[in-house]
Every structure is written in structure tokens, then in C-alpha cells.
Amino acid sequence: MExxxxxxxxxxxxxxxxxxxxxxxxxxRRYMGxxxxxxxxxxxxxxxxxxxxxxxxxxxxxxxxxxxxxxxFYTWFYRIVVNLCLDHARRSGRVTWESLDKSAxxxxxxxxxxxxxxLPDQQAIAGEATxxxxxxxxSMPNKQRTAFLxxxxxxxxxxxxxxxxxxxxxxxxxxxxxxxxxxxxxxxxFV
Amino acid sequence: xxxxVAPLEGACKNYEEDLVLYYYGxxxxxxxxxxxxxxxxxxxxxxxxDDLGRVLPKxxxxxxxxxxxxxSYFRETMAKLDAHQARxxxxxxxxxxxxxxxxxxxxxxxxxxxxxxxxxxxxxxVSFIDTPAPSIPAEVLVDSNQLEFFKSLEILESLxxxxxxxxxxxxxxxxDIHNGRTAPAVA
Numbered sequence: 001m002e003x004x005x006x007x008x009x010x011x012x013x014x015x016x017x018x019x020x021x022x023x024x025x026x027x028x029r030r031y032m033g034x035x036x037x038x039x040x041x042x043x044x045x046x047x048x049x050x051x052x053x054x055x056x057x058x059x060x061x062x063x064x065x066x067x068x069x070x071x072x073f074y075t076w077f078y079r080i081v082v083n084l085c086l087d088h089a090r091r092s093g094r095v096t097w098e099s100l101d102k103s104a105x106x107x108x109x110x111x112x113x114x115x116x117x118x119l120p121d122q123q124a125i126a127g128e129a130t131x132x133x134x135x136x137x138x139s140m141p142n143k144q145r146t147a148f149l150x151x152x153x154x155x156x157x158x159x160x161x162x163x164x165x166x167x168x169x170x171x172x173x174x175x176x177x178x179x180x181x182x183x184x185x186x187x188x189x190f191v
Numbered sequence: 192x193x194x195x196v197a198p199l200e201g202a203c204k205n206y207e208e209d210l211v212l213y214y215y216g217x218x219x220x221x222x223x224x225x226x227x228x229x230x231x232x233x234x235x236x237x238x239x240x241d242d243l244g245r246v247l248p249k250x251x252x253x254x255x256x257x258x259x260x261x262x263s264y265f266r267e268t269m270a271k272l273d274a275h276q277a278r279x280x281x282x283x284x285x286x287x288x289x290x291x292x293x294x295x296x297x298x299x300x301x302x303x304x305x306x307x308x309x310x311x312x313x314x315x316x317v318s319f320i321d322t323p324a325p326s327i328p329a330e331v332l333v334d335s336n337q338l339e340f341f342k343s344l345e346i347l348e349s350l351x352x353x354x355x356x357x358x359x360x361x362x363x364x365x366x367d368i369h370n371g372r373t374a375p376a377v378a
Binding site: 021024025028029032033036040041044046050054057058061062130134137151152153157158174176177181184187 | 201207208211212215217243246247248249250251253254256261264265267268269271272275276279
């Protein structure tokens with residue numbers, strides 16, 4: 001017999017809907033990393049990202065019977081995560097990016113936007129570029145930021161982002177282009 | 192990769208949006224071929240795509256979390272789910288008798304009861320409106336009861352007349368007072 005670990009999302013969801021709550025554990029294991037990463041991208045805070053992504057699992061579990069299978073489970077679930085993150089952003093105001101700078105520094109500068117292997121002044125420029133890019137990302141309209149984070153950070157195809165955001169693929173393309181253009185403009189000074 | 196400080200160069204205006212999609216692998220086969228053909232001739236657009244590849248993967252990095260974090264994350268999530276399930280069971284226990292056909296029946300009865308209450312309440316209000324209100328409020332009645340007091344004030348105004356009458360009248364004798372007799376009434 002096939003292990004529940006190997007079952008597809010749709011089968012697991014159907015089993016959950018039939019009352020096999022333990023199948024939801026498999027979905028939690030499968031999506032906890034993605035859910036946490038999405039929440040972290042929006043909040044830049046480990047504890048908040050953990051709480052929001054866990055809350056998303058609770059909501060998904062509560063509403064699992066309403067999932068009608070018209071979209072894939074993960075686009076449905078990502079939508080829950082994104083909505084919780086946007087609600088949190090609305091409630092709490094600005095995102096704190098200091099933690100990002102800290103994590104970049106902890107990683108030995110490898111994550112800075114420009115390569116700075118040799119010159120200290122180049123490291124300073126790279127640090128400033130990173131901060132500027134992050135500030136631009138923070139100040140973006142929510143829809144642009146969501147499209148950008150889901151494509152750039154999570155690697156979702158535009159078709160799936162459109163489902164998560166309940167909009168058209170054309171609109172997502174526009175959001176994505178505007179987000180990249182905004183990032184480019186924020187970094188023009190460093191040319 | 193070239194070690195440049197300049198992060199992003201602009202592309203040709205007409206190609207920029209398509210180049211972003213090209214970078215993300217979201218272009219169709221025909222569009223992809225057209226982009227590659229253009230980039231073969233345009234260094235600016237080629238640099239633009241190179242810069243996207245250099246900068247965008249490094250945007251908003253994720254923290255590298257150890258396995259114990261994920262173990263704890265999973266345990267916490269399952270504990271929260273169990274607690275959530277227990278709360279739901281408690282509520283479901285309470286409302287279990289209302290499941291199935293009883294719920295709509297209960298709803299219909301509640302609506303009917305509300306409608307009846309509203310109709311009765313309205314009729315009460317009509318009877319209340321039809322009842323004539325007391326013509327004189329209590330406060331005013333209290334004032335009208337004080338009418339005698341105001342009349343006595345009129346007597347005070349003619350106090351001078353009374354004094355004159357008293358002066359023309361003989362003083363009553365002490366013995367008369369003791370015998371309970373008073374002065375004859377003033378005509």
C-alpha cells in the first residue's frame with residue numbers, strides 16, 4: 001500500500017475532507033518550509049513568520065472542507081499565507097529590514113547585491129545597495145511586492161501567482177515588471 | 192561573473208518588460224527566440240539580463256535555519272492543530288443536535304418568533320400611542336396644588352387693611368383667652 005508521504009496533495013486533501021486528520025500532518029511537513037519562507041519574505045522576522053505560517057495551517061485545516069479542487073492545494077494554501085501576511089503588514093505598519101542586513105552580514109557579505117571580494121569601499125557600496133533595494137521592496141505596493149516575492153523568492157510560475165492573487169496573468173506580468181523596474185531605479189545611483 | 196559595482200543597466204524601452212519575463216523563463220518559445228535574436232545584437236539588453244541574474248537571486252535572502260528549528264516548528268504546529276481541533280469538538284458537541292435538518296428548522300422557528308415578537312411589540316406601541324396622555328404633568332399638578340399658597344400671598348398684600356381692622360378692635364381679655372373664647376370674626 002502506498003505510504004501517505006507519497007500521496008499527492010489532492011489525494012491527501014480528499015482524505016482530510018473525509019475525516020482522516022492525520023493526512024494533514026503530511027501536508028504540514030510538505031509545505032512548512034514554503035509557508036515559513038513566504039511569511040519571512042513579507043515580515044523579515046523569524047518569530048512572526050513562524051506564527052503567521054502556523055496560523056495559515058490552522059486556517060487551511062479549518063477550511064479544508066471548503067476546498068473544491070478547482071485550483072491546486074498549494075495555490076489555495078499560498079493564498080491563505082499571503083493574505084495573512086498582508087493583513088499583518090496592514091496592522092503592524094512597516095517591515096523591519098534590519099534583520100535582513102544582519103543575516104547578510106552574518107553570511108559574510110555573500111548575499112550582498114554586488115560582489116565585494118577585495119575592496120572595503122566596494123563592500124560599503126554593496127551594503128548600501130542592499131539596504132536601498134530592501135527599502136524599495138518594502139515601500140512597494142502590496143500587489144507588486146507579492147508578485148515579485150512569489151516569483152523571485154518562491155519561484156512560482158506567473159500562472160500560479162495569478163491564481164494566488166486572484167488576478168490575470170497579464171496583470172501579474174505588469175506587477176512583476178514594475179517591481180523589477182522600481183528595484184533597478186533604486187540602484188541606478190550605484191552605476 | 193564580471194565583478195562590477197554597477198548593479199543594473201537599463202534595457203531598450205520596448206524590450207524591458209519582455210526581458211524580465213525572459214529572465215524568469217516566462218516567455219513563450221517564439222518570444223524567447225526573438226529576445227535572443229535581439230540580445231545578440233544589443234549589448235545593453237544583454238547586460239540588463241546579466242544584471243538581473245546577478246542581483247535578483249540575492250534579493251531578500253532567507254535565514255538558514257537548522258533542523259531543530261523545523262522539528263520544533265512541526266511539533267508546535269501539530270500542538271496548535273490539536274488544540275484547535277479540541278476547541279472545535281467542544282463547539283460541535285454543543286451544536287451537534289442542531290446539525291442536519293434541525294438547523295434550518297431551528298432557524299425558521301427563530302425567525303418566526305422574532306417576527307411575532309415584533310408584531311406584538313408594535314401593537315403594544317400602538318395601544319401606548321392611542322392611550323391619552325395625562326393632560327397635566329405631575330410637576331404642573333404640584334404647582335396647581337400650591338394655588339392656596341399663592342392666594343394667601345394676596346392676603347399678605349392687604350396686610351395693611353388687616354392691621355387697621357385689628358387696631359379698631361378692642362383687645363381680648365386674658366380670661367377670655369383662657370376660657371377658649373377668641374375675638375369675634377371680622378366682618
